[in-house]
Amino acid sequence: MNSAMYRIGATIVGVTVLAAVVGPWLTPFDPSSQWLSLRLAAPSTSHLFGMDELGRDILARVLAGARISFLVGLTVVGVSAALGTALGAIAGYFGGWIDDTISRVIDVLLAFPGLLLAIALVAVLGPSLGNVLFALTVIGWVSYARLVRGQVLRAREFEYVQAAKALGAGTPRVLWQHVIPTAIPAIVVQATLGMAGAIIGEASLSFLGLGVQPPTPSWGTMLNGGRAHILDAPHLTIFPGLAIALLVLGFNFLGDGLRDRLDPKHRGLR
Amino acid sequence: MSLLHVSHLVKQYTRGKGLFRRGTTVTAVDDVSFSIDESETFGLVGESGSGKTTTGRCILRLVEPTSGAVSFNGENVLALNARDLRARRRDMQIVFQDPYSSLNPRMKARHIVEEPLIIHRLGDARARRERVAELFARVGLDPAHLERYPHQFSGGQRQRIGLARALALNPRFLVLDEPVSALDVSVQAQVVNLLMDLQRDLKLTYLFVAHDLRLVEHICDRVAVMHLGKIVEMGRTAALFERPQHPYTRALLSAIPVADPDAPRARVVFDPASADRSNALREVEQGHWAAI
Numbered sequence: 001m002n003s004a005m006y007r008i009g010a011t012i013v014g015v016t017v018l019a020a021v022v023g024p025w026l027t028p029f030d031p032s033s034q035w036l037s038l039r040l041a042a043p044s045t046s047h048l049f050g051m052d053e054l055g056r057d058i059l060a061r062v063l064a065g066a067r068i069s070f071l072v073g074l075t076v077v078g079v080s081a082a083l084g085t086a087l088g089a090i091a092g093y094f095g096g097w098i099d100d101t102i103s104r105v106i107d108v109l110l111a112f113p114g115l116l117l118a119i120a121l122v123a124v125l126g127p128s129l130g131n132v133l134f135a136l137t138v139i140g141w142v143s144y145a146r147l148v149r150g151q152v153l154r155a156r157e158f159e160y161v162q163a164a165k166a167l168g169a170g171t172p173r174v175l176w177q178h179v180i181p182t183a184i185p186a187i188v189v190q191a192t193l194g195m196a197g198a199i200i201g202e203a204s205l206s207f208l209g210l211g212v213q214p215p216t217p218s219w220g221t222m223l224n225g226g227r228a229h230i231l232d233a234p235h236l237t238i239f240p241g242l243a244i245a246l247l248v249l250g251f252n253f254l255g256d257g258l259r260d261r262l263d264p265k266h267r268g269l270r
Numbered sequence: 271m272s273l274l275h276v277s278h279l280v281k282q283y284t285r286g287k288g289l290f291r292r293g294t295t296v297t298a299v300d301d302v303s304f305s306i307d308e309s310e311t312f313g314l315v316g317e318s319g320s321g322k323t324t325t326g327r328c329i330l331r332l333v334e335p336t337s338g339a340v341s342f343n344g345e346n347v348l349a350l351n352a353r354d355l356r357a358r359r360r361d362m363q364i365v366f367q368d369p370y371s372s373l374n375p376r377m378k379a380r381h382i383v384e385e386p387l388i389i390h391r392l393g394d395a396r397a398r399r400e401r402v403a404e405l406f407a408r409v410g411l412d413p414a415h416l417e418r419y420p421h422q423f424s425g426g427q428r429q430r431i432g433l434a435r436a437l438a439l440n441p442r443f444l445v446l447d448e449p450v451s452a453l454d455v456s457v458q459a460q461v462v463n464l465l466m467d468l469q470r471d472l473k474l475t476y477l478f479v480a481h482d483l484r485l486v487e488h489i490c491d492r493v494a495v496m497h498l499g500k501i502v503e504m505g506r507t508a509a510l511f512e513r514p515q516h517p518y519t520r521a522l523l524s525a526i527p528v529a530d531p532d533a534p535r536a537r538v539v540f541d542p543a544s545a546d547r548s549n550a551l552r553e554v555e556q557g558h559w560a561a562i
Contacts, residue, residue, distance in 0.1 A: 159366040159367075159368055159372035160371065162327075162366070163366060163372055163373075163432070163435065165332055166330055166362075167363070167385060167389055167435070167439070168359035168360065168386070168389050168390060177374075177385075
Protein backbone atom coordinates (compact mmCIF):
# COMPACT_ATOMS: atom_id res chain seq x y z
CA MET A 1 0.00 0.00 0.00
CA ASN A 2 2.65 2.49 1.08
CA SER A 3 4.87 1.43 -1.73
CA ALA A 4 2.01 2.09 -4.16
CA MET A 5 1.38 5.52 -2.61
CA TYR A 6 5.05 6.31 -2.95
CA ARG A 7 5.01 5.39 -6.63
CA ILE A 8 1.83 7.33 -7.33
CA GLY A 9 3.27 10.37 -5.54
CA ALA A 10 6.57 10.11 -7.38
CA THR A 11 4.74 9.80 -10.71
CA ILE A 12 2.51 12.82 -10.10
CA VAL A 13 5.46 14.95 -9.01
CA GLY A 14 7.62 13.69 -11.86
CA VAL A 15 4.98 14.38 -14.52
CA THR A 16 4.31 17.85 -13.11
CA VAL A 17 8.00 18.71 -13.07
CA LEU A 18 8.27 17.56 -16.67
CA ALA A 19 5.16 19.56 -17.63
CA ALA A 20 6.55 22.68 -15.97
CA VAL A 21 9.88 22.30 -17.75
CA VAL A 22 8.63 21.50 -21.26
CA GLY A 23 5.32 23.41 -20.86
CA PRO A 24 6.02 26.13 -23.46
CA TRP A 25 6.52 23.43 -26.10
CA LEU A 26 3.42 21.47 -25.14
CA THR A 27 1.02 24.18 -26.19
CA PRO A 28 1.24 26.61 -29.10
CA PHE A 29 -0.43 29.37 -27.04
CA ASP A 30 1.22 32.03 -24.97
CA PRO A 31 -0.16 32.21 -21.40
CA SER A 32 -0.63 35.98 -21.69
CA SER A 33 -2.04 36.33 -25.23
CA GLN A 34 -5.70 37.26 -25.33
CA TRP A 35 -8.41 36.26 -27.77
CA LEU A 36 -11.26 38.42 -26.54
CA SER A 37 -13.80 36.76 -28.83
CA LEU A 38 -13.10 33.46 -27.04
CA ARG A 39 -13.67 34.79 -23.50
CA LEU A 40 -14.91 32.00 -21.19
CA ALA A 41 -14.95 29.53 -24.10
CA ALA A 42 -15.51 25.95 -22.91
CA PRO A 43 -12.82 23.29 -23.41
CA SER A 44 -12.52 22.27 -27.05
CA THR A 45 -10.10 20.36 -29.23
CA SER A 46 -8.10 23.50 -30.01
CA HIS A 47 -8.12 24.77 -26.39
CA LEU A 48 -8.16 21.61 -24.26
CA PHE A 49 -8.82 23.40 -20.92
CA GLY A 50 -10.88 26.22 -22.46
CA MET A 51 -10.32 29.99 -22.20
CA ASP A 52 -10.46 32.28 -19.18
CA GLU A 53 -12.35 35.53 -18.48
CA LEU A 54 -9.81 37.53 -20.52
CA GLY A 55 -9.68 35.06 -23.42
CA ARG A 56 -6.37 33.39 -22.43
CA ASP A 57 -5.62 29.70 -22.94
CA ILE A 58 -6.07 27.97 -19.56
CA LEU A 59 -3.83 24.99 -20.40
CA ALA A 60 -0.96 27.37 -21.19
CA ARG A 61 -1.62 29.23 -17.94
CA VAL A 62 -1.81 26.06 -15.83
CA LEU A 63 1.53 24.94 -17.27
CA ALA A 64 3.08 28.34 -16.66
CA GLY A 65 1.57 28.36 -13.15
CA ALA A 66 3.32 25.08 -12.41
CA ARG A 67 6.62 26.92 -12.86
CA ILE A 68 5.61 29.49 -10.26
CA SER A 69 4.49 26.75 -7.88
CA PHE A 70 7.82 24.94 -8.18
CA LEU A 71 9.77 28.17 -7.96
CA VAL A 72 7.99 29.01 -4.71
CA GLY A 73 8.17 25.47 -3.39
CA LEU A 74 11.85 24.96 -4.08
CA THR A 75 12.91 28.39 -2.86
CA VAL A 76 10.86 28.30 0.33
CA VAL A 77 11.80 24.72 1.14
CA GLY A 78 15.46 25.24 0.26
CA VAL A 79 15.90 28.36 2.37
CA SER A 80 13.69 27.15 5.23
CA ALA A 81 15.41 23.79 5.41
CA ALA A 82 18.90 25.32 5.39
CA LEU A 83 18.00 27.95 7.99
CA GLY A 84 15.96 25.57 10.14
CA THR A 85 18.65 22.89 10.05
CA ALA A 86 21.37 25.35 11.03
CA LEU A 87 19.41 26.89 13.90
CA GLY A 88 18.01 23.56 15.08
CA ALA A 89 21.46 21.98 15.06
CA ILE A 90 22.96 24.90 16.98
CA ALA A 91 20.13 24.82 19.54
CA GLY A 92 20.34 21.08 20.05
CA TYR A 93 24.12 20.85 20.11
CA PHE A 94 24.96 23.75 22.40
CA GLY A 95 21.92 23.66 24.68
CA GLY A 96 21.76 26.17 27.52
CA TRP A 97 20.68 29.73 26.83
CA ILE A 98 21.28 29.36 23.09
CA ASP A 99 18.79 26.51 22.97
CA ASP A 100 16.36 28.40 25.24
CA THR A 101 16.43 31.46 22.97
CA ILE A 102 15.96 29.57 19.71
CA SER A 103 13.33 27.28 21.20
CA ARG A 104 11.26 30.20 22.51
CA VAL A 105 11.31 31.84 19.07
CA ILE A 106 10.14 28.53 17.61
CA ASP A 107 7.36 28.30 20.22
CA VAL A 108 6.19 31.82 19.45
CA LEU A 109 6.10 31.21 15.70
CA LEU A 110 4.32 27.89 16.18
CA ALA A 111 1.67 29.60 18.30
CA PHE A 112 0.46 31.55 15.24
CA PRO A 113 -1.61 29.82 12.61
CA GLY A 114 0.99 29.75 9.82
CA LEU A 115 -1.06 31.14 6.98
CA LEU A 116 -2.46 33.97 9.11
CA LEU A 117 1.05 35.07 9.96
CA ALA A 118 2.01 34.92 6.28
CA ILE A 119 -1.03 37.02 5.34
CA ALA A 120 -0.15 39.59 7.99
CA LEU A 121 3.48 39.73 6.83
CA VAL A 122 2.58 40.15 3.17
CA ALA A 123 -0.12 42.68 4.03
CA VAL A 124 2.51 44.79 5.81
CA LEU A 125 5.27 44.32 3.25
CA GLY A 126 3.06 44.63 0.18
CA PRO A 127 1.94 41.94 -2.25
CA SER A 128 4.69 40.52 -4.44
CA LEU A 129 6.27 37.17 -5.24
CA GLY A 130 9.38 38.10 -3.26
CA ASN A 131 7.38 38.91 -0.15
CA VAL A 132 5.41 35.68 -0.50
CA LEU A 133 8.71 33.76 -0.54
CA PHE A 134 9.87 35.70 2.51
CA ALA A 135 6.65 35.19 4.46
CA LEU A 136 6.44 31.47 3.71
CA THR A 137 10.09 31.04 4.73
CA VAL A 138 9.50 32.86 8.01
CA ILE A 139 6.80 30.36 8.93
CA GLY A 140 8.55 27.44 7.18
CA TRP A 141 11.94 27.16 8.91
CA VAL A 142 10.37 26.45 12.29
CA SER A 143 9.36 22.87 11.54
CA TYR A 144 12.87 22.01 10.31
CA ALA A 145 14.47 23.63 13.32
CA ARG A 146 12.30 21.69 15.74
CA LEU A 147 12.89 18.44 13.90
CA VAL A 148 16.65 18.85 13.63
CA ARG A 149 16.98 20.02 17.23
CA GLY A 150 15.39 16.78 18.41
CA GLN A 151 17.60 14.67 16.18
CA VAL A 152 20.73 16.51 17.29
CA LEU A 153 19.85 16.16 20.98
CA ARG A 154 19.83 12.42 20.39
CA ALA A 155 22.91 12.31 18.17
CA ARG A 156 24.97 14.46 20.54
CA GLU A 157 25.26 11.53 22.92
CA PHE A 158 26.28 8.97 20.28
CA GLU A 159 29.67 7.53 21.09
CA TYR A 160 31.02 8.30 17.64
CA VAL A 161 30.23 11.95 18.24
CA GLN A 162 32.08 11.74 21.57
CA ALA A 163 34.91 9.99 19.74
CA ALA A 164 35.18 12.81 17.20
CA LYS A 165 35.37 15.34 20.03
CA ALA A 166 38.02 13.26 21.76
CA LEU A 167 40.04 13.27 18.53
CA GLY A 168 40.08 17.05 18.66
CA ALA A 169 37.47 17.78 15.98
CA GLY A 170 36.09 21.31 16.18
CA THR A 171 32.39 21.99 16.53
CA PRO A 172 31.75 22.68 12.81
CA ARG A 173 33.35 19.38 11.87
CA VAL A 174 31.48 17.43 14.55
CA LEU A 175 28.18 18.93 13.47
CA TRP A 176 28.74 18.67 9.75
CA GLN A 177 30.42 15.29 9.59
CA HIS A 178 28.76 13.37 12.39
CA VAL A 179 25.63 15.02 13.77
CA ILE A 180 23.68 16.58 10.91
CA PRO A 181 23.92 13.52 8.58
CA THR A 182 21.85 11.54 11.10
CA ALA A 183 19.03 14.06 10.61
CA ILE A 184 19.07 14.07 6.82
CA PRO A 185 16.43 11.35 6.23
CA ALA A 186 14.01 13.23 8.47
CA ILE A 187 14.83 16.53 6.73
CA VAL A 188 14.18 14.98 3.31
CA VAL A 189 10.75 13.78 4.40
CA GLN A 190 9.93 17.13 5.97
CA ALA A 191 11.09 18.95 2.84
CA THR A 192 8.87 16.84 0.61
CA LEU A 193 5.85 17.55 2.77
CA GLY A 194 7.02 21.15 2.97
CA MET A 195 6.81 21.45 -0.83
CA ALA A 196 3.08 20.69 -0.56
CA GLY A 197 2.69 23.27 2.20
CA ALA A 198 4.57 25.97 0.28
CA ILE A 199 2.55 25.36 -2.89
CA ILE A 200 -0.72 25.64 -0.97
CA GLY A 201 0.61 28.71 0.83
CA GLU A 202 1.51 30.48 -2.39
CA ALA A 203 -1.84 29.55 -3.99
CA SER A 204 -3.73 30.81 -0.94
CA LEU A 205 -1.89 34.13 -0.82
CA SER A 206 -2.26 34.60 -4.57
CA PHE A 207 -5.96 33.74 -4.35
CA LEU A 208 -6.32 36.51 -1.77
CA GLY A 209 -4.53 38.90 -4.11
CA LEU A 210 -1.48 39.06 -1.85
CA GLY A 211 0.83 36.93 -3.93
CA VAL A 212 1.84 36.78 -7.54
CA GLN A 213 0.41 39.78 -9.37
CA PRO A 214 -1.40 39.59 -12.73
CA PRO A 215 -0.69 39.02 -15.52
CA THR A 216 1.86 36.45 -14.22
CA PRO A 217 -0.05 33.16 -14.18
CA SER A 218 -0.33 31.46 -10.79
CA TRP A 219 -2.81 28.78 -9.82
CA GLY A 220 -4.03 30.89 -6.91
CA THR A 221 -4.72 33.99 -9.03
CA MET A 222 -6.42 31.79 -11.64
CA LEU A 223 -8.80 30.47 -8.97
CA ASN A 224 -9.51 34.01 -7.90
CA GLY A 225 -10.18 35.10 -11.47
CA GLY A 226 -12.54 32.16 -12.03
CA ARG A 227 -14.47 32.78 -8.82
CA ALA A 228 -16.92 35.21 -10.47
CA HIS A 229 -17.70 32.67 -13.19
CA ILE A 230 -17.86 29.52 -11.07
CA LEU A 231 -21.45 28.81 -12.20
CA ASP A 232 -21.37 29.80 -15.86
CA ALA A 233 -17.77 28.76 -16.65
CA PRO A 234 -16.58 26.26 -14.02
CA HIS A 235 -13.57 25.20 -16.12
CA LEU A 236 -11.85 28.44 -15.04
CA THR A 237 -11.56 27.07 -11.50
CA ILE A 238 -11.65 23.32 -12.08
CA PHE A 239 -8.32 23.05 -13.90
CA PRO A 240 -6.10 25.16 -11.66
CA GLY A 241 -7.93 23.68 -8.64
CA LEU A 242 -7.24 20.17 -9.86
CA ALA A 243 -3.62 21.07 -10.54
CA ILE A 244 -3.13 22.30 -6.94
CA ALA A 245 -4.93 19.32 -5.44
CA LEU A 246 -3.04 16.77 -7.54
CA LEU A 247 0.41 18.22 -6.98
CA VAL A 248 -0.12 18.62 -3.24
CA LEU A 249 -1.46 15.08 -3.05
CA GLY A 250 1.55 13.90 -5.03
CA PHE A 251 4.01 15.55 -2.63
CA ASN A 252 2.13 14.23 0.39
CA PHE A 253 2.15 10.68 -0.97
CA LEU A 254 5.82 11.00 -1.83
CA GLY A 255 6.65 12.37 1.62
CA ASP A 256 4.75 9.63 3.44
CA GLY A 257 6.31 7.00 1.22
CA LEU A 258 9.80 8.39 1.80
CA ARG A 259 9.23 8.44 5.54
CA ASP A 260 8.38 4.76 5.48
CA ARG A 261 11.32 3.96 3.23
CA LEU A 262 13.84 5.90 5.27
CA ASP A 263 12.60 4.74 8.66
CA PRO A 264 14.65 1.70 9.68
CA LYS A 265 11.76 0.44 11.79
CA HIS A 266 9.69 0.02 8.66
CA ARG A 267 12.42 -1.75 6.74
CA GLY A 268 11.73 -5.34 5.90
CA LEU A 269 8.03 -5.02 6.73
CA ARG A 270 6.96 -4.66 3.15
CA MET B 271 57.10 9.36 37.55
CA SER B 272 53.39 9.75 37.23
CA LEU B 273 52.04 10.72 33.82
CA LEU B 274 48.54 11.52 34.92
CA HIS B 275 47.50 12.97 38.22
CA VAL B 276 43.85 13.41 39.17
CA SER B 277 43.04 15.23 42.37
CA HIS B 278 39.73 15.93 44.10
CA LEU B 279 37.76 15.44 40.90
CA VAL B 280 34.03 16.16 41.30
CA LYS B 281 31.26 15.95 38.72
CA GLN B 282 27.72 16.92 39.65
CA TYR B 283 24.68 16.77 37.43
CA THR B 284 21.65 18.94 38.02
CA ARG B 285 18.35 17.48 36.95
CA GLY B 286 14.90 18.94 36.59
CA LYS B 287 16.14 22.50 36.84
CA GLY B 288 13.67 25.00 35.43
CA LEU B 289 12.89 28.66 35.52
CA PHE B 290 11.20 28.34 38.89
CA ARG B 291 12.73 25.11 40.19
CA ARG B 292 16.13 24.54 41.66
CA GLY B 293 16.37 20.91 40.56
CA THR B 294 18.16 18.07 42.28
CA THR B 295 21.90 17.54 42.22
CA VAL B 296 23.44 14.15 41.68
CA THR B 297 27.13 13.70 42.43
CA ALA B 298 28.42 11.20 39.88
CA VAL B 299 32.07 11.59 40.79
CA ASP B 300 32.77 12.54 44.39
CA ASP B 301 36.25 13.78 45.32
CA VAL B 302 38.27 11.24 43.34
CA SER B 303 42.09 11.35 43.38
CA PHE B 304 44.66 9.01 41.86
CA SER B 305 47.84 8.96 39.81
CA ILE B 306 48.90 6.77 36.91
CA ASP B 307 52.55 6.10 36.15
CA GLU B 308 54.07 6.01 32.70
CA SER B 309 53.45 2.66 30.92
CA GLU B 310 51.17 1.52 33.73
CA THR B 311 47.70 -0.02 33.43
CA PHE B 312 45.43 1.43 36.05
CA GLY B 313 42.09 -0.29 36.53
CA LEU B 314 38.94 1.53 37.61
CA VAL B 315 36.26 -0.93 38.67
CA GLY B 316 32.78 -0.67 40.08
CA GLU B 317 29.20 -1.44 39.28
CA SER B 318 27.01 0.49 36.81
CA GLY B 319 26.53 4.05 37.98
CA SER B 320 29.59 4.09 40.21
CA GLY B 321 31.06 6.98 38.24
CA LYS B 322 33.96 5.14 36.64
CA THR B 323 33.02 6.04 33.05
CA THR B 324 32.33 9.65 34.02
CA THR B 325 35.75 9.83 35.67
CA GLY B 326 37.39 8.68 32.43
CA ARG B 327 35.45 11.23 30.39
CA CYS B 328 36.23 14.05 32.81
CA ILE B 329 39.95 13.37 32.39
CA LEU B 330 39.58 13.83 28.63
CA ARG B 331 37.15 16.70 29.19
CA LEU B 332 34.46 15.00 27.13
CA VAL B 333 32.48 15.84 30.24
CA GLU B 334 33.43 19.07 32.01
CA PRO B 335 34.16 18.33 35.66
CA THR B 336 32.52 20.49 38.31
CA SER B 337 35.76 20.91 40.24
CA GLY B 338 39.10 19.28 40.85
CA ALA B 339 42.34 19.12 38.91
CA VAL B 340 43.71 16.85 36.21
CA SER B 341 47.34 17.17 35.28
CA PHE B 342 48.81 15.33 32.37
CA ASN B 343 52.57 15.32 31.94
CA GLY B 344 52.73 18.18 34.42
CA GLU B 345 50.18 20.32 32.56
CA ASN B 346 46.77 21.22 34.00
CA VAL B 347 44.30 19.81 31.48
CA LEU B 348 41.31 21.59 33.00
CA ALA B 349 42.91 25.00 32.49
CA LEU B 350 43.49 24.54 28.75
CA ASN B 351 41.47 26.70 26.38
CA ALA B 352 39.54 25.03 23.56
CA ARG B 353 42.37 25.38 21.07
CA ASP B 354 45.14 24.07 23.29
CA LEU B 355 42.87 21.28 24.44
CA ARG B 356 42.34 20.15 20.85
CA ALA B 357 46.08 20.09 20.30
CA ARG B 358 46.64 18.22 23.58
CA ARG B 359 44.11 15.57 22.58
CA ARG B 360 46.78 14.04 20.39
CA ASP B 361 48.32 12.60 23.54
CA MET B 362 45.13 11.33 25.18
CA GLN B 363 42.64 9.11 23.43
CA ILE B 364 39.68 6.91 24.29
CA VAL B 365 38.31 3.56 23.18
CA PHE B 366 34.61 3.14 23.80
CA GLN B 367 32.60 0.27 25.13
CA ASP B 368 30.08 -0.21 22.37
CA PRO B 369 31.70 -1.17 19.07
CA TYR B 370 28.39 -0.51 17.32
CA SER B 371 27.69 3.04 18.37
CA SER B 372 31.29 4.23 18.52
CA LEU B 373 31.78 4.17 14.75
CA ASN B 374 29.86 6.47 12.42
CA PRO B 375 27.77 4.07 10.30
CA ARG B 376 27.96 6.42 7.31
CA MET B 377 31.74 6.41 7.05
CA LYS B 378 34.02 3.79 5.55
CA ALA B 379 36.60 2.21 7.83
CA ARG B 380 39.33 4.07 5.95
CA HIS B 381 37.75 7.45 6.66
CA ILE B 382 37.09 6.62 10.29
CA VAL B 383 40.76 5.84 10.89
CA GLU B 384 41.90 8.75 8.71
CA GLU B 385 39.76 11.37 10.45
CA PRO B 386 42.18 12.13 13.32
CA LEU B 387 44.98 12.67 10.79
CA ILE B 388 42.81 15.11 8.86
CA ILE B 389 41.74 16.95 12.01
CA HIS B 390 45.34 17.48 13.08
CA ARG B 391 46.55 18.09 9.50
CA LEU B 392 49.07 15.30 9.57
CA GLY B 393 50.61 14.34 6.22
CA ASP B 394 49.29 14.68 2.70
CA ALA B 395 46.71 12.36 1.18
CA ARG B 396 49.30 9.74 0.27
CA ALA B 397 51.02 9.74 3.63
CA ARG B 398 47.64 9.43 5.35
CA ARG B 399 46.71 6.55 3.12
CA GLU B 400 49.86 4.68 4.05
CA ARG B 401 49.44 5.46 7.73
CA VAL B 402 45.84 4.19 7.73
CA ALA B 403 46.87 0.93 6.08
CA GLU B 404 49.70 0.56 8.59
CA LEU B 405 47.34 1.16 11.55
CA PHE B 406 44.86 -1.30 10.12
CA ALA B 407 47.52 -3.96 9.94
CA ARG B 408 48.83 -2.99 13.41
CA VAL B 409 45.49 -3.81 15.06
CA GLY B 410 45.19 -7.07 13.16
CA LEU B 411 42.78 -6.08 10.42
CA ASP B 412 43.13 -6.82 6.73
CA PRO B 413 43.92 -3.59 4.83
CA ALA B 414 41.91 -5.05 1.96
CA HIS B 415 38.81 -4.28 4.03
CA LEU B 416 39.46 -0.55 4.30
CA GLU B 417 36.65 0.33 1.93
CA ARG B 418 34.04 -1.44 4.01
CA TYR B 419 31.44 0.20 6.22
CA PRO B 420 31.28 -0.54 9.97
CA HIS B 421 28.24 -2.80 9.68
CA GLN B 422 30.27 -5.13 7.45
CA PHE B 423 32.62 -5.95 10.33
CA SER B 424 32.13 -8.15 13.40
CA GLY B 425 32.07 -6.72 16.93
CA GLY B 426 35.70 -7.58 17.60
CA GLN B 427 36.81 -6.15 14.27
CA ARG B 428 34.88 -2.98 14.92
CA GLN B 429 36.57 -2.59 18.28
CA ARG B 430 39.90 -2.93 16.45
CA ILE B 431 38.86 -0.11 14.11
CA GLY B 432 38.09 2.04 17.16
CA LEU B 433 41.53 1.17 18.51
CA ALA B 434 43.22 2.04 15.21
CA ARG B 435 41.44 5.39 15.26
CA ALA B 436 42.63 6.05 18.80
CA LEU B 437 46.21 5.10 17.92
CA ALA B 438 46.37 7.21 14.76
CA LEU B 439 47.73 10.23 16.62
CA ASN B 440 50.39 8.26 18.51
CA PRO B 441 48.90 9.00 21.92
CA ARG B 442 50.76 8.30 25.16
CA PHE B 443 47.65 7.67 27.22
CA LEU B 444 44.46 5.76 26.44
CA VAL B 445 41.22 5.63 28.38
CA LEU B 446 39.81 2.18 27.70
CA ASP B 447 36.15 2.49 28.62
CA GLU B 448 35.06 -1.14 29.06
CA PRO B 449 36.69 -1.93 25.71
CA VAL B 450 35.81 -5.61 25.67
CA SER B 451 32.66 -5.94 27.79
CA ALA B 452 30.40 -5.84 24.73
CA LEU B 453 32.31 -8.66 23.04
CA ASP B 454 31.92 -12.39 23.51
CA VAL B 455 34.52 -14.16 25.59
CA SER B 456 36.69 -15.66 22.85
CA VAL B 457 36.93 -12.31 21.10
CA GLN B 458 37.58 -10.57 24.43
CA ALA B 459 40.79 -12.51 24.88
CA GLN B 460 42.05 -11.58 21.42
CA VAL B 461 41.36 -7.89 21.94
CA VAL B 462 42.91 -7.93 25.43
CA ASN B 463 46.04 -9.57 24.06
CA LEU B 464 46.18 -6.96 21.33
CA LEU B 465 45.88 -4.20 23.94
CA MET B 466 48.73 -5.70 25.96
CA ASP B 467 50.94 -6.08 22.86
CA LEU B 468 50.27 -2.49 21.87
CA GLN B 469 51.08 -1.27 25.35
CA ARG B 470 54.42 -3.04 25.30
CA ASP B 471 55.37 -1.98 21.77
CA LEU B 472 54.14 1.62 21.92
CA LYS B 473 54.83 2.27 25.63
CA LEU B 474 51.21 3.23 26.24
CA THR B 475 49.65 4.15 29.56
CA TYR B 476 46.14 2.81 30.13
CA LEU B 477 43.23 3.79 32.31
CA PHE B 478 41.19 0.61 32.11
CA VAL B 479 37.56 1.11 33.11
CA ALA B 480 35.84 -2.22 33.72
CA HIS B 481 33.40 -4.21 35.75
CA ASP B 482 34.90 -7.60 34.92
CA LEU B 483 37.23 -8.25 37.85
CA ARG B 484 38.94 -11.30 36.35
CA LEU B 485 39.99 -9.19 33.41
CA VAL B 486 41.24 -6.45 35.69
CA GLU B 487 43.25 -8.94 37.73
CA HIS B 488 44.78 -10.22 34.52
CA ILE B 489 45.90 -6.97 32.95
CA CYS B 490 46.06 -4.16 35.52
CA ASP B 491 49.09 -3.15 37.56
CA ARG B 492 47.02 -1.20 40.05
CA VAL B 493 43.29 -1.01 40.71
CA ALA B 494 40.88 1.47 42.25
CA VAL B 495 37.42 0.34 43.33
CA MET B 496 34.65 2.92 42.95
CA HIS B 497 31.36 2.91 44.78
CA LEU B 498 28.73 5.64 44.36
CA GLY B 499 31.22 8.12 42.96
CA LYS B 500 33.97 7.59 45.54
CA ILE B 501 37.12 5.49 45.47
CA VAL B 502 36.76 3.12 48.40
CA GLU B 503 39.95 1.14 47.90
CA MET B 504 43.06 1.43 45.76
CA GLY B 505 46.27 -0.54 45.55
CA ARG B 506 48.46 -2.93 43.63
CA THR B 507 46.29 -5.54 41.95
CA ALA B 508 47.72 -8.55 43.76
CA ALA B 509 47.53 -6.92 47.19
CA LEU B 510 43.99 -5.70 46.67
CA PHE B 511 42.75 -9.04 45.39
CA GLU B 512 44.47 -11.00 48.16
CA ARG B 513 43.83 -8.67 51.08
CA PRO B 514 40.71 -6.60 50.33
CA GLN B 515 40.07 -4.19 53.20
CA HIS B 516 36.84 -2.40 52.38
CA PRO B 517 33.56 -4.34 52.80
CA TYR B 518 32.44 -3.28 49.33
CA THR B 519 35.63 -4.63 47.75
CA ARG B 520 35.14 -7.92 49.59
CA ALA B 521 31.58 -8.16 48.30
CA LEU B 522 32.71 -7.37 44.77
CA LEU B 523 35.49 -9.95 44.84
CA SER B 524 33.21 -12.63 46.24
CA ALA B 525 30.93 -12.16 43.24
CA ILE B 526 33.58 -13.27 40.74
CA PRO B 527 32.28 -16.47 39.12
CA VAL B 528 34.39 -19.57 39.70
CA ALA B 529 34.71 -22.11 36.90
CA ASP B 530 33.87 -25.01 39.21
CA PRO B 531 30.24 -25.65 40.11
CA ASP B 532 31.24 -27.72 43.18
CA ALA B 533 33.63 -25.16 44.63
CA PRO B 534 32.52 -23.80 47.99
CA ARG B 535 31.19 -20.29 47.53
CA ALA B 536 31.12 -17.71 50.25
CA ARG B 537 29.17 -14.89 48.74
CA VAL B 538 29.63 -11.72 50.74
CA VAL B 539 26.72 -9.30 50.52
CA PHE B 540 27.62 -5.65 50.93
CA ASP B 541 25.81 -3.96 53.76
CA PRO B 542 26.01 -0.17 53.27
CA ALA B 543 25.77 0.27 57.03
CA SER B 544 29.08 -1.56 57.45
CA ALA B 545 31.03 1.28 55.87
CA ASP B 546 31.05 4.93 56.74
CA ARG B 547 30.94 6.88 53.46
CA SER B 548 32.63 9.84 55.03
CA ASN B 549 35.79 7.85 55.75
CA ALA B 550 38.81 9.17 53.91
CA LEU B 551 41.25 6.83 52.17
CA ARG B 552 44.09 5.78 54.48
CA GLU B 553 47.14 3.71 53.77
CA VAL B 554 46.61 0.26 55.23
CA GLU B 555 49.91 -1.08 53.90
CA GLN B 556 52.55 0.29 51.54
CA GLY B 557 50.71 1.57 48.43
CA HIS B 558 47.37 0.07 49.48
CA TRP B 559 44.66 2.52 50.47
CA ALA B 560 41.18 1.91 51.82
CA ALA B 561 38.35 4.11 53.06
CA ILE B 562 37.87 2.31 56.37
